[in-house]
Amino acid sequence: HFMDEFHHDAHPMGILLSTVGALSTFYPNAPNVADPVNRRLQMVRLIAKMPTLTAFAYRHRMGMPYSYPDNNLSYTGNLLSMMFKMAEPKYEVNPVLEKALNLLFILHADHEQNCSTSAMRSVGSSRTDPYSAAAAAIGALYGPLHGGANEAVLRMLRNIGSPDRIPHLIERVKAGEARLMGFGHRVYKNYDPRARIIKEMANKVFEVTGRNPLLELALELEAIALEDEYFVERKLYPNVDFYSGLIYQSMGFPVDMFPVLFALGRTVGWLAQWEEMVLDSEQKIARPRQIYTGHDLRHLE
Numbered sequence: 621h622f623m624d625e626f627h628h629d630a631h632p633m634g635i636l637l638s639t640v641g642a643l644s645t646f647y648p649n650a651p652n653v654a655d656p657v658n659r660r661l662q663m664v665r666l667i668a669k670m671p672t673l674t675a676f677a678y679r680h681r682m683g684m685p686y687s688y689p690d691n692n693l694s695y696t697g698n699l700l701s702m703m704f705k706m707a708e709p710k711y712e713v714n715p716v717l718e719k720a721l722n723l724l725f726i727l728h729a730d731h732e733q734n735c736s737t738s739a740m741r742s743v744g745s746s747r748t749d750p751y752s753a754a755a756a757a758i759g760a761l762y763g764p765l766h767g768g769a770n771e772a773v774l775r776m777l778r779n780i781g782s783p784d785r786i787p788h789l790i791e792r793v794k795a796g797e798a799r800l801m802g803f804g805h806r807v808y809k810n811y812d813p814r815a816r817i818i819k820e821m822a823n824k825v826f827e828v829t830g831r832n833p834l835l836e837l838a839l840e841l842e843a844i845a846l847e848d849e850y851f852v853e854r855k856l857y858p859n860v861d862f863y864s865g866l867i868y869q870s871m872g873f874p875v876d877m878f879p880v881l882f883a884l885g886r887t888v889g890w891l892a893q894w895e896e897m898v899l900d901s902e903q904k905i906a907r908p909r910q911i912y913t914g915h916d917l918r919h920l921e
C-alpha cells in the first residue's frame with residue numbers, strides 16, 4: 621500500500637529507492653547478516669522483489685492497476701508481464717524480448733568498484749541489513765553521471781534529429797563544447813566488449829519491435845566517429861550505454877525507467893559484492909580518513 625502514497629509523477633527511481641529501503645521494516649531478521657541461512661534468504665528475497673517493485677513503480681506512475689507476479693514465467697518474462705499485462709488472462713512473453721532483457725541484466729550485473737557498488741560496500745560495512753545498503757546503492761545509481769548515460773544518449777540522438785546534422789555535433793565535440801554520449805570509458809580504452817554484444821541483440825529486438833528511428837542515426841554517428849582521428853587517437857569507442865537505451869525504448873520502457881532497469885540488473889552484483897565483504901574476516905567498517913587543510917589556529921573575537 622505504501623506504493624500508492626507516492627505522488628503520481630514521482631520518479632520511478634525515487635520510488636524504487638524508498639521501497640527497497642522500506643523492505644527492511646518488513647523483515648525484522650534482516651540485520652542478522654552473520655547467519656548464513658538468514659543472509660541467503662534476504663538476498664534471494666531482494667533479488668525476487670526487484671522486478672515487482674520495478675513494475676509497480678512504473679504502473680503507479682502510469683496510473684495503471686498493478687499486475688501481480690506469475691510464478692510460471694522466467695525472471696525477465698515475469699517482469700515483462702508485470703509491466704505490460706493489460707486485461708488478457710495470461711501475458712504472452714515474447715522470447716526475443718525476454719532473452720534481450722536477460723542479456724542486458726547479465727551485462728549490467730557487476731562492474732567492480734563503480735560508484736553504487738562502493739556505496740553498497742561502504743554502507744554495508746556497518747553491518748546494516750542488505751535492503752538499507754541496497755537503497756544507498758540505488759541512490760548512487762540515481763545520479764546522471766552513473767545510471768543516466770543511456771538516457772543521455774537518447775536525448776543526444778533526439779537533439780541531432782537527422783543525419784545531416786551529425787558533422788555539426790562532431791565539430792562541437794572536437795571543439796570541447798560537447799561530449800559524445802555513449803562513447804568512451806574510464807577503464808575500457810579499446811571497444812567496450814559489452815557494446816558489441818548489445819549491438820547484435822539490438823538488431824534481433826528491432827526485428828520484433830520494428831526499427832527504432834533513432835537507430836539509423838546511432839549507426840551513422842558510430843561509423844563517422846570510428847573513422848575520425850579525434851576519436852581514434854583518444855581511443856573513444858561506443859560503450860555499453862550507446863545501444864542499451866535504444867533497446868529499452870523500442871521495448872516500450874519510458875526513459876525514466878532506464879536507471880530502474882539498471883538497478884534491477886545490478887542488484888545481483890551489489891549483493892555478491894556485499895556478501896563477499898561480510899564474509900571477509902579482515903573487514904572493518906569503512907572509514908576514509910581526511911586531510912585537514914584549514915587554519916591551524918583561529919581566535920574568536
Ligand SMILES: CC(C)(COP(=O)(O)OP(=O)(O)OC[C@H]1O[C@@H](n2cnc3c(N)ncnc32)[C@H](O)[C@@H]1OP(=O)(O)O)[C@@H](O)C(=O)NCCC(=O)NCCS
Nearest residue numbers: 769793798799800801802803804805806854856859860861
Ligand atoms: C566515460 C568517461 C567519463 C570516461 O572518461 P575518462 O576515461 O576520464 O576520459 P577523459 O575524460 O580522461 O578523456 C580523455 C580525452 O578524451 C576526450 N573524451 C572522452 N570521452 C569523450 C566523449 N564521450 N566525447 C568526446 N570526447 C571525449 C576528453 O575530452 C579527453 O580529451 P583531451 O585529452 O583532448 O582533453 C567519458 O568518456 C565520458 O564522459 N563519456 C560520455 C558519457 C558516457 O557515455 N558515460 C557512460 C560510461 S559507461
